[in-house]
Amino acid sequence: MSDVREVTDATWEADVLKSELPVLVDFWAPWCGPCRMVGPIVEELSQEYKEKVTFFKMNTDENANVPTQHGIRSIPSLLIFKGGELKGTVVGFRPKSDIKKRLEEALA
């Protein structure tokens, strides 16, 4: 059972901006190879940070508004939000240790 849920343009505000917990969103698309390597890392993190961070993924082929608003022009991109504010970004494939570090920094 995956703890990484889909978020869409329509559910963005409720799921991400108004979330009580910090949120990590994985922007991806099916055609993007490196995204397919980030996906499993995000899954693992979602287990490690259960009840501390909420994890979402957004398919950029199916959702145009949020990626445009956040100026996403390269995937994979991970965005970390806390209290509705952007606290951290990871662009491109990074090893798990790097992503974890960025997440910890954003949570601090």
Place this chain on the structure above:
Amino acid sequence: MVDTFDIAIVGGGGAGLTAALYAARGMRSTIVFEGNVTGGQIATTDLVENYPGFPEGINGFDLGQNILRQAEKFGARVEYALVDSLTRLNTGSFELVADGNMYRARSVIVTAGADYNKLGVPGEAEFVGKGVSYCATCDAAFFGGQDVIVVGGGDAALDEALFTTRYVKSVTIVHRRDTLRASGILQDRAKANPAISFLLDTTVERIEGDGGVERVVLKNVRTGELSERKTAAVFIFIGQTPNSHLLKGMVELDAGGHAMVDLSMKTCVPGLFVAGDLRTQAARQLISAAGDGATAAISAEHYLQALG
């Protein structure tokens, strides 16, 4: 307690993964270090058309993951960590530090490949991920219906320009010389594509915009004349620099920074091998990198056998 492996491989591209496949299948304890995406340069290639056995071509990422699975099936271990240092100990084995963790290996195959060159112009670093890209396959889809430029005149530049035309309105290829270096077949395809135009004898001086790429300042190298051009993205493919920093002071390098090896991928350091794009006179093709990887693994096997 430090883990000791028979064979450590630095780099998980075509050469490294093939070396790992051979080493692990030969029952040697094998570890591969990769600081980025496994598959290396092909991981971001949409279609690999010149790897034998795939008459329809194959997606580069998929091919890389297939070789990875094949190596892992035989027991190779993959660590997603960047190797910071490589030292030969008095005992003749090697010590590697990767992301702060120490590993030991009786032999090492370095397949660290090459990194894409940067233009080194104002705006480039600032706009990475915001219009500046080194991977059209990854990012072209974000510029649907817009005008973009591709910098470079080699195979990579033309290949990526052709791919980009699936999404964008137009691609302008900016190249600093008056002729392209790319292979004939790619040149023919690019010239026949109505969405592609060429600006030769031209360099990019600056990349500008507000929050993202909006325009570039170009310079005609013959006349020195500067001009401004609107563009939503700048895709950069201007060659590569070998990742030889780990080898400096240990292995002789050629003028371009590639490691000197013999035909069995041996360096002058016993037990240390270099394969793929990082070695001197490499053909810089996936198939030759894979072949090098196999050769290096066999040479490492011979070396380990001789050690007893």
